[in-house]
Amino acid sequence: MFLLFIYFILIFYTGTSSALEFVSKENPANLEIIPQKGSFVIDEEHFFGIKLKLAKGWKTYWKNPGDSGAPLNLELEKNDGSQKFEILYPFPKKFTEKGLRTIGYEEKIIFPVRFNPEDLNSSKQKIKIDYLVCKDICIPVTSSKVLELGSEKVESSKEFIQSFETVPKKQSKIFTINQFDISEKDGLVIKITNQNKKDELKVFGFSEETNIKVDENFKRSRSLYKIISDQDIESLKKPLHISISDGNAFEEIVFWPKNSNKQSLFYFITLAILGGIILNFMPCVLPVLSLKLYHFSSIQNSNPKKIRSNCFYIILGIFFSFLCLALSVIFFKLFGETVGWGFQFQNTYFLFIITFIIFLFSLNLLGFFEIILPNSLNNKINKFLGSKGEINQFLSGAFATLLATPCSAPFLGTAVGFSMLAANFEVIIIFLSISFGFSVPYFLCFIFPNIINFFPKPGNWMINFKYFLGFLLFLSAIWMMTLIKIDEKLIFLFSTVILYFSYIRGKNTFKKLIFFSFLISSIYILLNNKYSNEKILWHDFDKEFLEKNLKNDEFIIVDVTADWCVTCQVNKITTFSSNKFLNFTRKNNIVTIRADWTQKDTKILEYIKNFGRFGIPVNVIYGPDNKDGILLPEIISNDIVVSEFFKVGVK
Numbered sequence: 201m202f203l204l205f206i207y208f209i210l211i212f213y214t215g216t217s218s219a220l221e222f223v224s225k226e227n228p229a230n231l232e233i234i235p236q237k238g239s240f241v242i243d244e245e246h247f248f249g250i251k252l253k254l255a256k257g258w259k260t261y262w263k264n265p266g267d268s269g270a271p272l273n274l275e276l277e278k279n280d281g282s283q284k285f286e287i288l289y290p291f292p293k294k295f296t297e298k299g300l301r302t303i304g305y306e307e308k309i310i311f312p313v314r315f316n317p318e319d320l321n322s323s324k325q326k327i328k329i330d331y332l333v334c335k336d337i338c339i340p341v342t343s344s345k346v347l348e349l350g351s352e353k354v355e356s357s358k359e360f361i362q363s364f365e366t367v368p369k370k371q372s373k374i375f376t377i378n379q380f381d382i383s384e385k386d387g388l389v390i391k392i393t394n395q396n397k398k399d400e401l402k403v404f405g406f407s408e409e410t411n412i413k414v415d416e417n418f419k420r421s422r423s424l425y426k427i428i429s430d431q432d433i434e435s436l437k438k439p440l441h442i443s444i445s446d447g448n449a450f451e452e453i454v455f456w457p458k459n460s461n462k463q464s465l466f467y468f469i470t471l472a473i474l475g476g477i478i479l480n481f482m483p484c485v486l487p488v489l490s491l492k493l494y495h496f497s498s499i500q501n502s503n504p505k506k507i508r509s510n511c512f513y514i515i516l517g518i519f520f521s522f523l524c525l526a527l528s529v530i531f532f533k534l535f536g537e538t539v540g541w542g543f544q545f546q547n548t549y550f551l552f553i554i555t556f557i558i559f560l561f562s563l564n565l566l567g568f569f570e571i572i573l574p575n576s577l578n579n580k581i582n583k584f585l586g587s588k589g590e591i592n593q594f595l596s597g598a599f600a601t602l603l604a605t606p607c608s609a610p611f612l613g614t615a616v617g618f619s620m621l622a623a624n625f626e627v628i629i630i631f632l633s634i635s636f637g638f639s640v641p642y643f644l645c646f647i648f649p650n651i652i653n654f655f656p657k658p659g660n661w662m663i664n665f666k667y668f669l670g671f672l673l674f675l676s677a678i679w680m681m682t683l684i685k686i687d688e689k690l691i692f693l694f695s696t697v698i699l700y701f702s703y704i705r706g707k708n709t710f711k712k713l714i715f716f717s718f719l720i721s722s723i724y725i726l727l728n729n730k731y732s733n734e735k736i737l738w739h740d741f742d743k744e745f746l747e748k749n750l751k752n753d754e755f756i757i758v759d760v761t762a763d764w765c766v767t768c769q770v771n772k773i774t775t776f777s778s779n780k781f782l783n784f785t786r787k788n789n790i791v792t793i794r795a796d797w798t799q800k801d802t803k804i805l806e807y808i809k810n811f812g813r814f815g816i817p818v819n820v821i822y823g824p825d826n827k828d829g830i831l832l833p834e835i836i837s838n839d840i841v842v843s844e845f846f847k848v849g850v851k
Contacts, residue, residue, distance in 0.1 A: 228255040229333045231343045234310070238352030239317070240360055248347065249360050250274070250287075250311040250329060258335045259306045262292035264406040266302035266413065270332040270340070272311060277326040277344075284319060285327075288312040290366040291443060291450045292404060301413070302334075303404055310363035317349065324348055368443040368452035373743075375401075375444045377453050378809055387415070387428045388457055393806065394446055406441040433457050465626060468618045469633045475612030476637020479604050504649035511646040513590045515639045517597020522635035525605070526628045529620065533627075540808070541616050541815025542605045545764040546800045548684065554602060555680035562677050565670025566702040597639075603676070604638065613834055617812035664710045667702075671714055674699070683764050683798075692722050735782050741795030741804060746822075749791050753824040755850060757785075757841070760795040760808055760818035768817040771836050780838045788850050823848025 230253040239246040250272065252260060261269040274285055290309065295302045325347040332340050356364075376393045392401060403425050405412040410431035418426035427433070427440065439456045532539050544550045612634065619630035645651055674695070681691050696719060703715040739745060741758065749756055759776065761768040775781055785792060795804045797816055808818045811831045819832040821841070826848045832840060842850075 227341075228258040228335065228339065229253065229260065229331070229341060231329065231331075231341075231345075233345050233347065234357065234360060235354040237348045238354040239315075239349050240356040241353045242356060242364065245314055246317055246349075247288075247312045247314055247356075247360075247364070248349065249363070250313060251308070251359075252305075252311075252331070253308050254306055254333060255335075256307075258333050259295060259302070259304045260309065260331055260333050261302065261304040262404070263287075263289045264303060264404065264412070265332075266294075266304075267300040269302050269304065269334065269338070270330075272329065272331040274313065275328045275330075277328060284315065286314040288314060288364070288367045290363050291368055291402075291445050294402075294404075301416075310360055312360070312364050312367060315349070320349060366445075366450050368445070368450040370452050370454065374449045374451050375453060376806055377442060377455050378806065379455075379457060387426055388433055389418070389424055389426050390442070390455070391423050392425060392442075392444060393423065393802070400446065402445050402447075404443045406443070407436065408438050409436050412440065465629070468615050468630060472612070472615035472619075472630045472633035473637040475615055476634040477640050479612060479634075479638055480641060507649040508646050509590070510593045511642040511649075513593035514597040514600075515642050515646070517594040517599075518601055518639045518642075519597075519632065519635045520594070521598040521601035522631045522638075523628070525601070526619075526631035529627055529631075530624045533624070539814070540797070540805055541612075542762075542764070543800075544602070544605065545683075545762070546798070551680060551684050551764075555677060555684060557599070558603075558673055558680060559677040562670050562673035563698070565666055565673060566698070567667070567670075567705060568698060568702050597642075601635070601638070613813050613815055613818075616814050620809075620814045663706075664708070667711060668714070670702075671699075671718075679766075688726060692726060696722070736776065736785060736792055738792050738794035741793055741807070743803065743807070746793060750822060750827050754822075755788055755790045755824075755845065755848065756793060756822040757790060757845075758793045758795060758807075758818075758820045758822075758829075760797055760804060760816050760820075762796065762798040762816055764798060765816050767834060771817055771819070775836050775838055775841060778838060781841065784838070784842060784845075788845070790845075821845055821848060823850065825849040 232251040232253075234249040234251050239248050241247075254260060261271050263271045265271055271289075272287060274287055276285075289311065290305070292303045292305060295304065295306075327345050327347055329343045329345065330340065331343075332338055374394070378391045378393075379388060392403065394401060403414050405414055405427050407429070410429050412427055412429045415426040415428050418424070427442075429436075433440075434457065436457070439454045442453045442455050444451050444453065529539060615630055615634065619627045622630070678691055678695055682688065699715050699718055703711045738759070741760075746756065746758070759768075759771075761772070763769075784790070795801075795807065797804045805814075808814065808816070811818065811820065811829065813831070817834055817836075819836055819841075820829040821832065821844050822829050823845065830844050830847060832844060
């Protein structure tokens with residue numbers, strides 16, 4: 201626009217009547233309005249075209265011209281504000297010359313212009329078109345034209361259709377964008393996923409408020425792109441427009457950068473610590489708690505120095521394992537991949553290994569090795585374990601972390617969601633904060649070792665306590681076996697034999713109670729499989745199915761779950777399997793959708809990322825009054841679900 205201003209000053213002083221006349225002898229651009237009368241109609245919308253033919257070597261510009269240039273501009277000579285024309289820009293090319301990077305077109309281009317015939321004051325409209333053409337020099341051109349639009353519909357020409365089809369369509373859902381990182385005030389990193397699986401993408405950005413460009417020197421990953429802005433991205437009040445093409449499809453995504461990443465880091469650290477503390481009390485961490493309690497009871501007679509030493513190595517194991525998880529997240533980010541909280545449980549090999557380890561731990565606590573192994577071998581094993589006490593405590597801390605990760609405690613989901621989109625340093629800070637919260641019980645014992653004296657004095661109760669903890673671990677091993685798809689009847693038979701032999705060794709009332717409780721409960725579960733008797737029809741997660749129901753103003757609940765997520769199973773038992781929830785869904789015709797994330801599924805991960813979550817459970821409700829979705833807390837109840845549905849229009 202500055203160039204246009206200078207040029208108009210020159211026109212005024214030279215007495216030239218128009219910019220076009222100034223370059224008429226060697227005009228590098230020929231402008232034409234198509235059709236000459238009437239308008240093209242596509243999908244019940246009206247268009248005309250501004251057709252530019254450029255001389256060889258000359259170019260004109262896209263709506264974001266790049267390092268220099270100016271976009272085409274259209275103005276009515278008389279406009280009271282009621283008449284509006286929208287210029288559509290076909291997907292451009294990139295030009296690099298003398299160190300300048302510009303974005304635009306060469307040879308021939310048609311700009312489709314959309315309008316509403318009902319807004320026109322008359323069939324004839326006088327318009328002024330300003331544009332810039334450049335080669336070795338840049339020439340601003342102003343052209344006046346008369347539009348004869350009327351109501352006449354003209355069949356779209358082939359050349360107009362070809363240009364129109366390269367205009368990026370908004371939100372056509374061929375590509376998806378997720379904010380990956382805001383590391384600096386002037387830029388952010390986005391990840392672009394291509395549903396067509398084409399490798400080579402061309403990406404351009406546009407902002408109504410500032411100049412932005414795609415950093416071509418950013419080579420961290422093929423799917424990652426860095427957007428650089430002249431202005432602090434987080435201060436922008438309008439979204440970014442990202443135009444993407446794989447050569448066949450053209451899409452413009454209206455993208456709002458999340459500025460919550462710059463909310464006080466201390467806020468997310470606090471959430472991470474609270475989430476880590478609560479994680480100790482979540483149902484999925486029962487095996488971890490059992491290991492902790494058994495360890496406390498076993499060191500009761502130790503001196504404070506020994507207690508502090510053991511706690512130190514357990515804390516070290518917890519911090520080390522969380523650090524490994526943080527580095528894993530960073531590693532995947534470097535290759536343009538994102539993972540969710542508890543992602544290792546989606547790996548079959550990990551499940552086999554962790555199941556085997558838990559199973560061996562539980563057999564040891566149940567005293568089963570003492571039954572099947574000679575005393576001499578048992579003594580050697582115990583001697584070896586005793587001589588490696590520090591290593592054992594370290595490994596127990598790391599082991600506790602692995603078992604805790606499939607659980608998403610309150611506050612934890614927000615903290616983890618922030619870390620997945622934050623800078624690498626912040627990822628490490630958040631994960632170490634979680635580990636600090638998770639280690640709080642050990643820190644208390646480290647600072648106040650005499651807290652162990654609150655346990656009852658050693659006696660026969662410790663034998664039963666050890667057996668109970670072994671039983672809890674054994675149940676965890678059984679649960680893991682179901683995850684790796686071992687036949688339930690075989691698991692029942694195998695487990696019954698093990699518990700029976702551990703029971704007959706040193707019989708007492710407590711062991712008898714546990715054995716027969718397990719036997720009766722297992723038989724009941726086998727005869728009344730809770731999953732096969734669900735009364736609610738859950739539709740498999742499908743984005744198109746979800747959007748179809750949203751358009752129809754339906755009430756919807758989406759449950760993102762996995763077999764390995766214990767909190768998810770608790771939500772099923774307490775809420776989704778209840779008669780109250782069943783009656784509520786039937787009464788209000790609620791559409792129920794379930795997304796099973798037991799195995800890795802990028803579509804489900806992309807879905808929960810829209811809500812800032814990277815772990816499950818995730819439950820979202822929709823309705824006519826809120827089609828963006830309301831995210832429910834990790835642990836839900838019938839009252840929570842019902843009250844939130846009132847917010848989306850349920851009467």
